[in-house]
Amino acid sequence: MLFFQYRSYMLEIKVSSWQYDAMCRQHSSNLFFPPATFEKKEDREKREAKAKAVCNGCPVRIECLDEAKEIAEPFGIWGGLNEVERKRNLVFSD
Numbered sequence: 001m002l003f004f005q006y007r008s009y010m011l012e013i014k015v016s017s018w019q020y021d022a023m024c025r026q027h028s029s030n031l032f033f034p035p036a037t038f039e040k041k042e043d044r045e046k047r048e049a050k051a052k053a054v055c056n057g058c059p060v061r062i063e064c065l066d067e068a069k070e071i072a073e074p075f076g077i078w079g080g081l082n083e084v085e086r087k088r089n090l091v092f093s094d
């Protein structure tokens with residue numbers, strides 16, 4: 001947990017310890033999550049390929065993927081998989 005003060009409030013944020021070793025901390029989140037506006041298929045494929053390349057060298061890939069599955073994260077690249085691949089992975093692992 002991280003605690004920080006915002007105005008007169010003390011806020012608490014859950015941060016898993018593995019996240020401190022995440023390779024994506026050195027990159028923009030725009031690489032791992034789609035934009036709020038429309039993204040062309042070829043742009044998405046290029047963005048996701050770059051994100052997955054980062055994940056391939058990440059020492060906490062398994063922990064990241066496990067957390068994405070646990071919280072049913074609906075967006076983005078987690079553990080080297082996009083949301084469709086994670087859902088497919090869940091279906092075939094049952």
Ligand code: SF4
Pocket residue numbers: 022023024025032054055056058059060061062064065077078079080
């Ligand atoms: S596996 Fe990818 S998304 Fe997950 S922590 Fe590592 S770099 Fe970030």
